[in-house]
Amino acid sequence: MSHEDWLERSDIYAVGALDGEELTEFERHLKTGCPLCEQHLRDTHDALALLPRSLPQMTPPPTIKARLLEQIGVELSPVAAAPQTRLIGWVVWGTALVSACFIIVLQHGLLSNKGRELERLTGMVVDLKTDLTREEAVRQLLAEPDARLIELGGLPASPEASGRLLWNPTSRTGLLLTKKLPIAPEGKVYELWAITGNDPQPAGLFTVDERGNGTLKLPPLADPRAVEAFAVTLEPSGGVPKPTGPMHLLGKL
Amino acid sequence: MGTEPSQDSVSLLRQITQGDREAFSHFYDLHASLVFTFAVRILRVQTDAEELVQDVFLSVWQKAGTYSSERGAPEAWLITMTRSRALDKLRARGRRESRVTLLNEPEQLEQVATAERGSIALGEQLAVQGVLTELPEAQRTALQLAYFDGLTQSEIATRLGVPLGTVKTRIRDGLLRLRGLLQPGKGPEGS
Numbered sequence: 234m235s236h237e238d239w240l241e242r243s244d245i246y247a248v249g250a251l252d253g254e255e256l257t258e259f260e261r262h263l264k265t266g267c268p269l270c271e272q273h274l275r276d277t278h279d280a281l282a283l284l285p286r287s288l289p290q291m292t293p294p295p296t297i298k299a300r301l302l303e304q305i306g307v308e309l310s311p312v313a314a315a316p317q318t319r320l321i322g323w324v325v326w327g328t329a330l331v332s333a334c335f336i337i338v339l340q341h342g343l344l345s346n347k348g349r350e351l352e353r354l355t356g357m358v359v360d361l362k363t364d365l366t367r368e369e370a371v372r373q374l375l376a377e378p379d380a381r382l383i384e385l386g387g388l389p390a391s392p393e394a395s396g397r398l399l400w401n402p403t404s405r406t407g408l409l410l411t412k413k414l415p416i417a418p419e420g421k422v423y424e425l426w427a428i429t430g431n432d433p434q435p436a437g438l439f440t441v442d443e444r445g446n447g448t449l450k451l452p453p454l455a456d457p458r459a460v461e462a463f464a465v466t467l468e469p470s471g472g473v474p475k476p477t478g479p480m481h482l483l484g485k486l
Numbered sequence: 487m488g489t490e491p492s493q494d495s496v497s498l499l500r501q502i503t504q505g506d507r508e509a510f511s512h513f514y515d516l517h518a519s520l521v522f523t524f525a526v527r528i529l530r531v532q533t534d535a536e537e538l539v540q541d542v543f544l545s546v547w548q549k550a551g552t553y554s555s556e557r558g559a560p561e562a563w564l565i566t567m568t569r570s571r572a573l574d575k576l577r578a579r580g581r582r583e584s585r586v587t588l589l590n591e592p593e594q595l596e597q598v599a600t601a602e603r604g605s606i607a608l609g610e611q612l613a614v615q616g617v618l619t620e621l622p623e624a625q626r627t628a629l630q631l632a633y634f635d636g637l638t639q640s641e642i643a644t645r646l647g648v649p650l651g652t653v654k655t656r657i658r659d660g661l662l663r664l665r666g667l668l669q670p671g672k673g674p675e676g677s
Contacts, residue, residue: 241654241658244657244658244661244662245632245639245654245657245658247661248629248632248633248657248661249569249573249632249633249636249638250632250637250638250639250642250653250657251638251639252638252639252640252641253640275558276665277661277665278558278562278566279558279559279562280661280664280665281562281565281633281661281664282558282559282561282562282564282565282566284629284633284634284664285520285523285524285527285565286520288523288524288527289523290519290520290523291519291522291523291526292518292519292522293518293519293521293522293535293536293539294536297518297536297539297540298511298514298515298518300540301514301540301543301544301547302507302510302511304540304544305507305510305544305547306507384533385533386532386533386536388532462531483531483532483533484533485531485533485534
């Protein structure tokens, strides 16, 4: 084989398209340390590196750099806890915090002894009970052996937003918690989608508070197919059967 | 497409090997958009691309010492690493044929992703696009299927319904043209 033939193969190799016996032979040739082919590959790789620059450049979310800097800052520390462990910790702390607030509120209610104040505190207690019910739902879901935690990342419509979905593929239920989603405009609501292949199925509607926090307890999904991803879009109030609005969150299993 | 960014990057990589976090931060700022853009193009799922960016730059921090300027420019090293890992991820997840529909087409990706284009990045992008548009469509398609979609020459031949020899010729001719056009002094604007 002439060296021109090797150089031709090195082009196909450089773009990662060489296969079969030709690949085996060329890799064997490279191992001989052929300086011509090595130089040719270097030049081709340098040229190819410019191809991604032909694409419209996109900026990654700033959270990635923040996470990286945090990671390299604690590089020698033990590996971070698994997401489920972190969530359990969050639940425990959250529950403790809610319980503490509950006690303070009750004490405050007893001390104030004012009707209007009691009415306000009763409302708070109801809210806290709702929180506790939610925490209990998290605990129940976590107790399932095949429960999975899916991280949903913010898309350009709301890049700072994030979400965590605790999903039980057996019972086909779950709990979605979101952060930093923009408040839905009047007449709009967020809709969660369970995506299988190219087919998104509605998985519940929710709104967010002034801090962008939202919660959705997923109703059991009727579609028996395995879910591959979850997404959140902004839709008209009442929801729609198929997504029509901008996508704000996306996470895959 | 001057050489200054590469020289900057080489020196930053040297500093990173010394554990210089500020140098790492600069290096990230210089290249994160390129890596992210490339990862999104291959993986077509933004969250996957974000994971990959984190993975690639963490490797830069941990393995900057393995970079050798004799093996090419830092950008090429970074791009090769990104492509290799992105294609591994793509193959491992068997997504080549069944990607999430909501981010299926490049046009949709461009709509979904915020294309924040700084003047320098935009200038470079337009220059390279100009170069690419000079390639005959058949050569451009063959190169893109191989480089961005990770198809082998046999897979490309099957996909396009053309003989294997034709695919080889298109890739080689496309690269030959690309190498020439992208070399300093030979570009469309003489850059």
